[in-house]
Amino acid sequence: MSEQTATAVQRLMDQYTEIARLAGALAHEIKNPLSTIRLNLQLLAEDIEDEPSPHQQRSLRRVTTMQNECRRLQGLLDDFLNFAKVRQLTLRPTNLNKELDDLLDFFVPEAEEAGVEVVRYLDRELPTVLLDRESFRGAVLNLLLNAKQAMPNGGQLTVATTSEGDWVLVHLIDTGTGMDDRTAARMFETFFSTKPGGSGLGLPTTSKIIEAHGGAIRVETEVDRGTHFTITLPVPPRLAAQAATVQQLDIPT
Template sequence: MSASEMSQERLENQRLQQQYNEIAELAGALAHEIKNPLSVIGMNMELLAEDLADAQTPQTRRARSKVEIVQRQCHRLQNLLDDFLRFAHVSQIQLTPGNLNEQLQRVLALFAPQAHECDIEIIRYLDADLPSILMDERTLEAALVNLIKNAMEAMPDGGQLTVRTRLSRHGVALDLIDTGKGMDQTTAMHMFEAFYSTKEGGSGLGLPTARKGIEAHGGWIDVQSEVGRGTKFTIEFPLPPRIAEHGVGQGAEATSRQTETMAKRSADVSMEVVAESSAVRRDQE
């Protein structure tokens, strides 16, 4: 490719990026404009529902039922708009040094009551020597919440969620492994597309928002899944430049190997959902 062609391609990419930014800004403004009248509708429906709470006649009971339908749809639209605005604003982040383990612990604490209620065991293998990464706490928290929420919803009858942090060749990695229903190939291919959802009433923006948030941190996300076995998400974040210049070193690689060994030794860890544990799965069968 000649220098002229490269320059033209660069200009075209800049033009497309500018168009995307303008559309995203317009869509965000439109979503905000929709939220305002929707809030008014929701509040008035709530007041109307209170007026009809003691409905005695068939006519007023029918009216109350219709009001409840409108309330549910208002709530659904409100959630959809909130999800969309989070998706649209993910790129607006401010990165500061932070600890991935601490962020994970805070998010897992949010899900502790639900895990207990749904009989889901959360197993942690968090590398104590994990270096800091550059993060935007709110954006990263939202991404982790979406991923863990997705894993929990895949285990309605209980199961195990393994959370593991480790050093990798390129930075800091996080594995989220569940023993849920797993996904077929079609779902796995489209799961990160905006508005794609296999769940009734789902907005289809949770996982796309998670991926967008991770990529805004310079990271990437990979998924392995098997129907009836479960799913493994692997997220990797780059090291800050100062740490990356010196490399993670042999000690860091040894720590990573030690963490991996600890996870494999536990009989309770649900590693059968990934290819690396196929031998363990065969022994159990």
């Protein structure tokens, strides 16, 4: 990379950082009074409930509607702040299978309640990868929840890990409603959502986290057949070399 190109890239990164900082500050300025509004609405609702006249009941319904809208805006702000903040990942050598096992143990009760069977096929010879555990778990959990929501009548969710050369792959395959080509092409766009009341920031945030790990995410989907997400993560050269050495030592002579 030439010095001129490096300077241009750094300038763009600085601009992005400043925009993210300003956006976060604006969201916080909205979030603080919104919390006060929610508190006052709660107090107002409690006062109205003490006088259950027809007029007061109509007022209570209006207050409840405003409370619901405040909660929706609060959720949108939280999603936006999570997306906008500049990610400084703390990457550490991590057993990816163990992270997925722990996350799935946490997710399975919710999946079973929705009639979703979770099947695991984890390659036990998987190389170690560098992960920021908290952000990566959040990204994968978002995909798991999306898969569950795509199977309103139950179904099966398969989670598998494989390796290809210097890459590790995580597959999440559901038997849900799938998506048409237009939706699939736009699903990672900021603020694009097909869910009523959705922020359209969940999948863009997930993609951003995976890219910050040096990886990528792709999707294959078909209406009424399901969706297959694939997360690709790099194996650091040193760790890849160590894994190759171990595999060589395991070969009988």
